[in-house]
Amino acid sequence: MKSLTHIDTWIFDMDNTLYDASTGALDKISYRMTYYIADLLKISFEEANVLRRNYWNKYGNTLYGLMTEHGSDPCGFLEYAHDIDLSDVKPCSVIRESIELLQGKKIIFTNAPRSYTARMTKHLGIDRCFDNVFTIEDADYLPKPYLEPYFTIVEKFRFDSHQACMFEDTEINLKPAADLGMTTVWITGKNREPKEHSPVYVHHKTEKLADWLQSEINTKLPR
Numbered sequence: 001m002k003s004l005t006h007i008d009t010w011i012f013d014m015d016n017t018l019y020d021a022s023t024g025a026l027d028k029i030s031y032r033m034t035y036y037i038a039d040l041l042k043i044s045f046e047e048a049n050v051l052r053r054n055y056w057n058k059y060g061n062t063l064y065g066l067m068t069e070h071g072s073d074p075c076g077f078l079e080y081a082h083d084i085d086l087s088d089v090k091p092c093s094v095i096r097e098s099i100e101l102l103q104g105k106k107i108i109f110t111n112a113p114r115s116y117t118a119r120m121t122k123h124l125g126i127d128r129c130f131d132n133v134f135t136i137e138d139a140d141y142l143p144k145p146y147l148e149p150y151f152t153i154v155e156k157f158r159f160d161s162h163q164a165c166m167f168e169d170t171e172i173n174l175k176p177a178a179d180l181g182m183t184t185v186w187i188t189g190k191n192r193e194p195k196e197h198s199p200v201y202v203h204h205k206t207e208k209l210a211d212w213l214q215s216e217i218n219t220k221l222p223r
Ligand SMILES: [Mg+2]
Pocket: 013, 014, 015, 016, 017, 168, 169, 170
């Protein structure tokens, strides 16, 4: 178990990390992505759904697949896909209070676009909790877990990756972080199959970010 006392930079994924996506926000985005692909390529919804999943598996996200294989304009796609109603997403006051108590720089690192990230963090009441936000536009549309955006975020916000801790629900996105020396926390969520052994790049894991922040940080780290 990696110690946390040296950490001075806290990096948070957004979707399904800073809020619980079981309310269906990500399903709505996936549906709209599929609809967009079907309309763009003039194929059925079912065919578009298969394509969307294939792009996710092959490229790390749907957008990068569309850009690579069809030269699609990222802005129109991202705007359409993320134009969802957020009213089912429940803000968590424990997460907000715990993040506010953390000492050091706090950064959001998301594969989502800037306008949706701003809207979601405002909806969650945490838009003032972070020093910096790094979205897919900042990564030149190359998503996690490609290594390049990890180098870019370190360079852009000038922190020491060995003194950073990253929270993520998508396990594989923690591998480049660990490779750069970051401490990693995997947010497993409720519905994941428990694995007997986590990969070596997962240093800590928890079902819910709020619980972990409360028990590990606020009780053990000096303030
Ligand atoms: Mg996520």
